[in-house]
Amino acid sequence: MIFSGKAAPERPGGAKGGQGMYELKYDPAVCERCETVDCLMRCRYIDVSLAEARQERDKIIAGKDSRVLEECATCYACEEYCPYHNHPFYQIVERQEQLEKWPAPTPITRQQLGMMAMKGQMVPEKVQAPVINMCFFPMLSGSIRGKLFEGASTFGGSDVFCNIMWLHFAKNSVIRERLPRAIENIMNNALRDSGVNEFVCFHDECYGAYTHLAPAFGIEVPFKPVHLFEYLAKRLTELKSEIKPLNKVVAYQRPCSNRLVPETQHWVDEIFKLIGVTRPDRRYDRENALCCAMTIKAAQRDDLADDLQQRNLDDMQAVGADYCVFNCPACFMELNGMVKERGITPILMTDLCHLALGDGMGW
Numbered sequence: 001m002i003f004s005g006k007a008a009p010e011r012p013g014g015a016k017g018g019q020g021m022y023e024l025k026y027d028p029a030v031c032e033r034c035e036t037v038d039c040l041m042r043c044r045y046i047d048v049s050l051a052e053a054r055q056e057r058d059k060i061i062a063g064k065d066s067r068v069l070e071e072c073a074t075c076y077a078c079e080e081y082c083p084y085h086n087h088p089f090y091q092i093v094e095r096q097e098q099l100e101k102w103p104a105p106t107p108i109t110r111q112q113l114g115m116m117a118m119k120g121q122m123v124p125e126k127v128q129a130p131v132i133n134m135c136f137f138p139m140l141s142g143s144i145r146g147k148l149f150e151g152a153s154t155f156g157g158s159d160v161f162c163n164i165m166w167l168h169f170a171k172n173s174v175i176r177e178r179l180p181r182a183i184e185n186i187m188n189n190a191l192r193d194s195g196v197n198e199f200v201c202f203h204d205e206c207y208g209a210y211t212h213l214a215p216a217f218g219i220e221v222p223f224k225p226v227h228l229f230e231y232l233a234k235r236l237t238e239l240k241s242e243i244k245p246l247n248k249v250v251a252y253q254r255p256c257s258n259r260l261v262p263e264t265q266h267w268v269d270e271i272f273k274l275i276g277v278t279r280p281d282r283r284y285d286r287e288n289a290l291c292c293a294m295t296i297k298a299a300q301r302d303d304l305a306d307d308l309q310q311r312n313l314d315d316m317q318a319v320g321a322d323y324c325v326f327n328c329p330a331c332f333m334e335l336n337g338m339v340k341e342r343g344i345t346p347i348l349m350t351d352l353c354h355l356a357l358g359d360g361m362g363w
Helices: 028-033 050-061 067-071 077-081 088-098 106-115 138-143 164-169 172-194 204-216 228-238 256-260 266-275 294-298 302-318 329-341 349-356
Strands: 131-133 153-155 198-201 224-227 248-253 323-326 345-348
Touching: 028 050, 050 067, 050 088, 067 088, 077 088, 077 256, 088 164, 088 172, 131 172, 138 349, 153 172, 164 172, 164 204, 172 198, 172 204, 198 204, 198 228, 204 224, 204 256, 224 228, 228 266, 228 349, 248 302, 266 349, 294 302, 294 329, 302 329, 323 329, 323 349, 329 345, 345 349
Parallel strands: 131 153, 131 198, 198 224, 248 323, 323 345
Antiparallel strands: none
C-alpha cells in the first residue's frame, strides 16, 4: 500500500502553464442549434420553461450571468442528459468560475482546497495486479480483502486524488492543475516500474475523471482505468459457485459522478443479479436519481437539501429496502445515519458482495 514520499511538483500558474493547454472541448454552435435544451429542461433542481431554458443557455454561451449559475446544484446530470456529449455541465462550471459565481461560500472552498491538496508524501513502490486505486479514501482499504480481491495491491491518498470534486466548487482551474500531477504520481510511483498499465477505480469519481473529464479537457491518460463494478461483476462470475444469494431488497444510491459514465450502470444490475438481491423500481433511481445533497448543504441551501433527502429516503422506505447500497464514500458519510433511522442498513457495494461470499463485513 503506497501513501508517502515525493510527488510531482506544483506548477506555477496552473497545470502546464494554465488553461490554454487544457481547453475544454465545447462547441457553442452545438448548443445554439439544440432545440430541446435537455441539459436544463431535464434538470431536477432548476424549473424553467423551454423558452426560458433557451434564453439562459444563450446567456451562458455569451459569457453572461445567468440564473443557472446561481441555481445549479452541481449534480453533473446534464452531462448525461446532453444527447450531443457537448459537456454542458463543464461549461457551466467554466462560467461560474469566470464570473465568480461560487456554489459554496469562499471560506469553505479555501478550507477544502487546503485540506485536500497534494502533500508530496508518495514514494515509489511496486504493485501487482489486481491494483486498486483508493483515491482519497485509503481509510476504506479494509474493503479490499477476501476472495473478491485476492492478491490485490492498493494505493491512495491526496497525491493521487483525481480532484474531480472541484466541479462542485466551480474550480475547473484546480482540476486542470492537479489532475495531470495525480496522473504523473500514479505512473511514477506505482505503475511504470511495476509493469502494470491498468487499475481498478474504487470510486466513480476516479473512473469518470480518467475516462470522461480528462478527454474533455485534453488531458492525456497513459493507463487503463477499470470501473469497480466491472471488476466486481467479473470476479463474482468467477466465484459464482461460492455465492450464497442474499435474498434482500436494495436501494442503490447513484452518485453524482456516475452521471459522467452512465454506460457503467448495467454492471449494478448484473452484480445484484449475481448476489441474489432485488432492486425494485423507484421514483428516484437511475436517470431520475437524486444526489445525496452534501454539496447542496455546503452551499448553505439547507431547505433544498432537506427536501431532496426526505424524498429520497421516503422512496427507499416505500419499496421496503433492506439495504441502501453506496459506491461513493461521501454519499455514504452524508446519508448513512439517516438511512439507519429508517430501519435500512447502509452498505458499500464491495461489502455487500463480501456478504454474499460469506466473508462478512470484516472491518
